Structure formats: C-alpha cells, structure tokens
Amino acid sequence: MSQSRSVYEFNSAIVREPSISVVNGLRADDRGGPTYEGVKAEHDAYIAALRDAGVEVTVLPPLEAFPDSIFVEDPALVFTDGAILLRPGTPTRVKETAELAPILREMFETVLELPAPGQADGGDIMYTPKGLLIGLSDRTDRTGAQALISCIEKLGGKGQIAETPKGVLHFKTASSLLDDETVIATAALANAAVFEGSRKIVVPEGEEPAANVLRVNDVVFASAYYPRTLEMLDREGYKVVPLKTAEIEKIDAGLSCMSLRWYGDSK
Numbered sequence: 001m002s003q004s005r006s007v008y009e010f011n012s013a014i015v016r017e018p019s020i021s022v023v024n025g026l027r028a029d030d031r032g033g034p035t036y037e038g039v040k041a042e043h044d045a046y047i048a049a050l051r052d053a054g055v056e057v058t059v060l061p062p063l064e065a066f067p068d069s070i071f072v073e074d075p076a077l078v079f080t081d082g083a084i085l086l087r088p089g090t091p092t093r094v095k096e097t098a099e100l101a102p103i104l105r106e107m108f109e110t111v112l113e114l115p116a117p118g119q120a121d122g123g124d125i126m127y128t129p130k131g132l133l134i135g136l137s138d139r140t141d142r143t144g145a146q147a148l149i150s151c152i153e154k155l156g157g158k159g160q161i162a163e164t165p166k167g168v169l170h171f172k173t174a175s176s177l178l179d180d181e182t183v184i185a186t187a188a189l190a191n192a193a194v195f196e197g198s199r200k201i202v203v204p205e206g207e208e209p210a211a212n213v214l215r216v217n218d219v220v221f222a223s224a225y226y227p228r229t230l231e232m233l234d235r236e237g238y239k240v241v242p243l244k245t246a247e248i249e250k251i252d253a254g255l256s257c258m259s260l261r262w263y264g265d266s267k
C-alpha cells in the first residue's frame with residue numbers, strides 16, 4: 001500500500017446522486033424525513049467543495065431502489081492500490097455493493113471482496129497514517145472486521161479493531177482524522193485506546209455530530225451548524241469549509257459518507 005503521501009491527500013472520488021427515495025433513508029430517531037431538494041442541494045455543494053479541493057469527482061446516477069445509496073462510503077473501501085467490496089451491516093443496503101462493483105472494477109486493477117459471513121460498513125473505517133481503524137458497531141461485526149483486516153493486508157496495509165460508543169451509528173460518526181497527528185472526537189470516544197499517542201480535539205458538549213468532518217487535501221469539510229467546533233478548528237489553524245448538513249443529518253449522515261476518496265497514481 002502506498003505510504004508516501006498523507007492518507008487525506010486525494011485526487012479522485014466517486015459520489016452518487018441522491019434518489020427521490022432518499023426521503024425514506026434509514027434513521028435511528030425519526031425527526032421528520034429530509035426533502036429530496038434539500039438533500040440534492042447539500043450534495044451539489046459537497047461535490048463543488050470536493051472539486052474546489054482539487055479532486056476529480058465521478059458522479060454515479062441515482063438508484064431509486066436504494067434510498068441510502070447516496071452514502072457510497074459504506075459499501076466499499078478504496079486505496080491507491082485497490083478496492084475492497086464490503087458487506088453493509090443492514091439488510092436494505094447489502095445490495096448497494098453490487099451496484100458499485102462495476103465502476104470499481106473499471107477504476108481499480110485489484111478489487112477484493114469481504115468474504116461471508118462478516119459485515120462491515122465503510123463509515124466504521126478510519127484511514128490513519130499507522131493503518132486503518134475499524135470500529136465495531138451494529139453495522140460492523142468482529143467477523144467482518146477480522147476478514148477486512150486480512151483483505152487490507154493483502155493490499156499491503158494494516159488494520160486494527162476499535163470500539164464504537166453505544167448508540168452511535170458508525171465509528172466515524174464520532175471521530176475523524178484531522179491531520180497526521182490529530183483526531184477530532186466526541187468526549188465518549190476521545191480516550192479510546194486506539195487514539196493513544198494522537199493529539200485529540202474534543203468536540204464541545206452538545207455539538208457531537210460535528211465530530212464527523214472530512215479532511216481533503218489542505219481543507220477540512222465541517223458541518224456549518226456547530227459554531228463552537230468551527231471556531232475551535234479555525235483557532236487550531238485548519239482551513240475549514242463549512243457545509244450544510246441539515247437534511248442529511250435527518251437520515252444519520254455526515255460529510256465523510258457521501259464519497260469514496262483515493263489518490264490515483266496514474267492521474
């Protein structure tokens with residue numbers, strides 16, 4: 001696995017347009033569904049921000065049969081040297097993997113498949129300079145995490161299992177990499193053993209969803225609705241791109257989940 005550049009240096013990404021059915025996306029607590037127009041506007045701004053950050057974005061067509069298919073991060077994992085097809089840990093999303101497979105096979109020479117019966121969602125997987133952290137959650141089980149580590153090792157990388165706090169959808173719902181030394185996390189996750197040795201920025205109480213940020217090249221995408229977190233990131237010297245997330249948050253999503261990102265050497 002190529003280690004010569006930062007894990008947040010990207011020149012390529014895949015996104016998928018939201019379907020009209022996105023209004024029926026999965027959610028743990030129903031605070032009212034998002035509107036299609038609202039999600040589409042947030043998604044359009046997200047694509048524009050990726051392009052502004054220097055990323056070439058491939059936009060896939062919407063899939064009406066899969067309300068959550070806009071969240072392409074979950075059914076696959078991508079690297080410079082290959083891709084891994086995952087098995088999402090919730091029944092309505094399992095077949096999203098087959099929908100992504102053809103484009104990944106076109107774009108990557110090596111495409112591995114997570115062997116059955118394990119399950120893993122990309123939202124539980126954090127790239128760090130020391131390897132991948134795989135959070136166990138309701139979506140990612142130990143069998144899936146261990147099988148995934150074997151796949152990652154076949155691509156020349158390393159993986160390590162972590163725990164996700166109870167009641168949190170994904171490991172990265174509550175933590176994100178900010179740079180080679182630093183993570184941002186909720187208070188519940190910041191002291192996890194896997195973050196020992198990292199510099200930690202803890203999101204203020206009441207702003208927990210702000211822990212899902214996305215570092216892309218020299219900028220950090222962050223939700224526009226958490227002013228204390230935005231201010232803290234600014235004070236720490238990060239170049240923050242605030243993005244609207246009100247609609248996607250209604251279906252438990254944040255900024256990392258709407259893209260698959262990698263650095264393509266051939267570009």
Ligand code: CIR
Pocket residue numbers: 025026027068071073074090093122123124170173251252253254256257
């Ligand atoms: C789901 O429950 O699967 C979607 N409604 C949200 C997925 C968010 N994915 C992510 O953060 N990686």
